[in-house]
Amino acid sequence: MNKLLFLLLLCIFIGFVLTNKVSNENICNKEGHCYPKVFVATDYFQEVLEGQEIPAGLHVKIDLYTGKKHAKLLDHNDNESSDIVIIDKDGSINSDPIQSESINSDPVQIESSEVDVDQDTKVNIHHEDSLKNNNNNSLPIIPPGHKENLRISHGDNLLFEECVSKLTNTQSLHEIISTLDSLEDLVHELDFGIKLARGSGLISVVKLLDNDSNEIKRKAALVIGTAMQNNPLAQDEALKMDLIPYLLDLLSSETDIKVSSRLLYALSSIVRGNKESIQSVKNNQGLSRLAIVYQKLKNNEFRAKCALFITDFIDPNMVTVVNKKFSLFDQHQQQHDEVVSLFENAIETWCNLFQDTLFDDMGNDKDIDFDTREKILNGISMIKSHYSRQCPAQNRFKNWLSKQINRENDDYLDDYFRLVNQIKVQYGLA
Known part of the structure; x- marks a missing residue:
């Protein structure tokens, strides 16, 4: 009996020692400040310090600017937010938005920060001093009128912040390239x-367009293009930075075909569907300047991308306008006509360039792959549809069209020859 009592007391003592050791385990930072490894929650929000473990059952807020977390004991009467994310006891994340009243005492409640940010950092990238003086590295919140995607993981938010920070602080080419790859995936x-x-990230990426490395320039342009694609809020910030004239300047001087293609992709992504961007292209003689680049860079891939740019540029279905509340409205034909009427002289130049690309002085096919040829013909057809007077047939163009016959009856060329027949109708040849 005494032996059993001794063993029982021994077990209780060992358990007490181990528990006390864990609870008193501290973390010390570089400054020598020490704090508990396990976060100790109260009824009020406190910052979760670096390396601290967060027990299950707490209410946690995450500041998307800094990535810092604040936690407190979970209060079922707290209705600060109806959109929450749950971290289960095993650390797995359930990102489905649910209602706060459905929370039990086990999970950790996560909220994104709702802090307002002063957006006075409008930077014109033609002024290097403005770039150097912009030291605002905080991450901006999503502006009013746009519903934030609460399914984005906390890890991705932290990775994004880390990437933006690295672009500002690293000089390693390998690390810059790796960071741009990660950013391109995220944006x-x-x-x-x-x-x-809206933050300092775009400024850092734009500065890399002037890097000595063609690979870095290509990847930086790709990040910009991906971020702007079908994203009117991002396009609006690019307009404030005068990014369109800057990209046109770079295109005019760039000699590397792959870099030029990526720069054109970035430009196209800013312009596509944005009436103000189209106006900026006009103000900076963008179509005429791009036509010069088209003539200089005799490359099929680049010319195909130019044809896509022109086709999208004048397609009325691609034109939208952003109002003050960031809503999008489809434009009527009359509104589209007001936009495209700004470019009649430049459009005639493009119609002639496209036709010249297809055949030589003898009216014979030039050495152009079918994909590029199809995109150029799409450009001609779009111009003819909306600028008929500015797109007459040049000498030998009708003869060239009449020779375009699918003699082999190749199925994979059906789309191409349907397009050819459509253009024949437009020019009165069928």
Whole structure:
């Protein structure tokens, strides 16, 4: 009996020692400040310090600017937010938005920060002093009128912040390239595209367009293009930075074909569907300047991208306008006509360039792959549809069209020859 009592007391003592050791385990930072490894919650929010473990059952807020977390004991009467994310006891994340009243005492409640940010950092990238003096490295929140995607993981938010910080602080080419690759993956998400544009991230990426490395320039342009794609809020920030004239300047001087293609992609992504961007292209003689680049860079891939740019540029279905509340409205034909009427002289130049690309002085096919040829013909057809007077057939163009016959009856060329027949109708040849 005494032996059993001794063993029982021994077990209780060992358990007490181990528990006390764990609870008193501390973390010390570089400054020598020490704090408990396990976060101790109260009824009020406190910052979760670096390396601290967060027990299950707490209410946690995450500041998307800094990535810092604040936690307190979970209060079922606290209705600060109806959109929450749950971290289960095993650390797995359930990102489905649910209602706060459905929370039990086990999970950790996560909220995104709702802090307002002063957006006075409008930077014109033609002024290097403005770039150097912009030291605001905080991450901006999503502006009013845009519903934030609450399914984005906390890890992705932290990765985004880390990438933006690295672009500012690293000089390693390998690390810059790796960071740009990560950013390009992230900014496919509209929210990250907006945050990149509204914070210091876009400024850092734009500065890399002037890097000595062609690979870095290509990847930087790709990040910009991806962030702007179908993202009117990001496009709006690019307009404030005068990014369109800057990209046109770079295109005019760039000699590397792959860099030029990526720069054109970035420009196209800013312009597509944005009436103000189209106006900026006009103000900076963008179509005429791009026509000069088209003639200089005799490359099929680049010329195909130019044809896509022109086709989208004048397609009325691509034109939208952003109002003050960031809503999008489809434009009527009359509104589209007001936009495209700004470019009649430049459009005639493009119609002639496209026709010249297809055949030589003898009216014979030039050495152009079918994909490029199809895109150029799409450009001609679009111009003819909306600028008929500015797109007459040049000498030998009708003869060239009449020779375009699918003699082999190749199925994979059906789309191409349907397009050819459509253009024949437009020019009165069928």
